[in-house]
Amino acid sequence: MGQKVNPISFRLQVHKNWSSRWFSSNKRDFAKWLVEDARVRELIEAKFASRPTINLIEVERSANLITVTIHTAKAGVVIGRGGAGVTELKKDIEKITSLPVRINIEEVKRPELAAKLVAENIARQLERRANFRRAVKMAAQNAMNAGAKGIRIEVAGRLNGAEMSRREKVIEGSVPLHTLRADIDFHTARALGPNGTGIIGVKVWVYKGERSDV
Template identity: 50%
Template sequence: MGQKTHPVGFRLGIIRGWDSNWYAARDLPVKLVEDEEIRRYLATRLRRAGLSRCVIERTLKSVVLTLHTSRPGVVIGRSGSEVEKLREEIKKLTNKEDIRININEIKRPELDAELVAQNVAQQLEGRVSFRRAMKQAVTAAMRMGAEGIRIRVAGRLGGAEMGRTEQYLEGRVPLHTIRADIDFAQATSHTIYGSIGVKVWIYRGEILGQPDLSPNIQAQRQQMQQQFQPPARKRRGRRSRDGDQAS
C-alpha cells in the first residue's frame, strides 16, 4: 500500500533548500537537538507574531537566525526592545554570545502554508465553523495567485461524537511533480471537544531551470526588488488650450 511522503522533504536539494545550514563533525546530535529547542521556543514565544520559518545558520562562534514572519512589528517591538530580549533568551539556550537575528517580512501570508494552517487552527479554537474557516482560507489563497490549494481538517468537527475528516480542494496540487513549488504545513487546534488536526497544501507554480537553494533566497529577492524599484512618477495635470493647468 502506497504511503504519502512529505511534500517539502521530497523536494529538498532539488527546488528547496534546508532550514538548518551548518557543518558539524562529532557534535551533530547536540546541534540538531539545540535547533529543535530553538524552533519550539520561538513557536511558543512568537505564537501571535505570524512566524512561518526559522532558518538557522552557524559559524564557529556565532548563530544567525532568520525569522520569516508576517508581523515583523510584533517581533521587533518598540525601538527594537523585543529583539534584544529575544537575543538574550537565545543566548541562554545556545551558550553563545554572538547571536544575530534577521527578520524577513512575508508580503503575502495567504500563500504561506504555515501561516494558513495557524490561522485555520486559531479560528477553530475561537469556535468558528470549520467550513467557514476553510472556505475563507481557500478563497484568499486563490485570490492572491495560488494555482491550487488543499485544506484538510480531522477530529471531532463541530463537537460531533465521532471524529471525521473534511477537506476543501480548489485548483490543482500535483504532488508527484518535483518541479512543482508546493508548500505544506500542519497545525493542531486544541478545542473543548479535543484536538483537531489541520493540514494545508499550496501550489504556487512550477520552478524551471536550476534554482538557487540558499535558505533566504526569497528574502534576498524581495530586498533587491525594493532597492531597484524605480520611484513613482508624479502625475501632472493636463493643460487646457487657454494655458491654465487642469486639475
C-alpha cells in the same frame, strides 16, 4: 504515495532547502547542536504563540556565530518598539546556545500563500468555535485571490463538536504532489476542540506554480 511523503522533504535539493544549515564532524557536537536548534525554534514559537505570525525559522552556524533568520508576517511585532523585542529575544536565545547569536527578520509579503500561517489561522479559528467549513473555504479563497495556483486543506477530528470524528477536505485549483518542479508549501497544525472534544488536525498544501529554474 504522494500523500505519505512530506512535500517539502520530497523536494529537498531540487528547489527546497533545509531550515538548519550547518555541518558537524563530531557526533557529540551534532547531537548538541540539533537539540539547540529545536530549543531555539520552540522558544521563538512560544513567544509569539498568541497569534500566527512566524512562518519559518532558519538556523545557520559558522565557526563563531549562529545566525537565526525569522520569516514573519508581522515584522513589527517581532522587532518591537525601537528594536526592544529583537534585543530581548537575542538574550533569551543566547542563554540556550553555545555561540553568540545574530537575528535577521524577513517579512512574508503574502501570508495567504504561507501554508504554516494558513494552517495555524484555521486552527485558531476552530479553537474559537468557528464553523470549520467557513474557516476552510475562506482560507482557500484568500489563497487563490493572493495568486496561488491551487490549495488543498484537510481537517480531521470531532468537527463542530460532533460525536463522531471525520475527515473533510477542500481543494481549489490543482495541487500536483508528484511533480518535483511544482513549488508546494506544506504544513500541519493542531486545534484543541472546545469542551474536551479532543484535537482537530489541520493540513494545508499550497501550490505556487512550477519552478522554471529546475
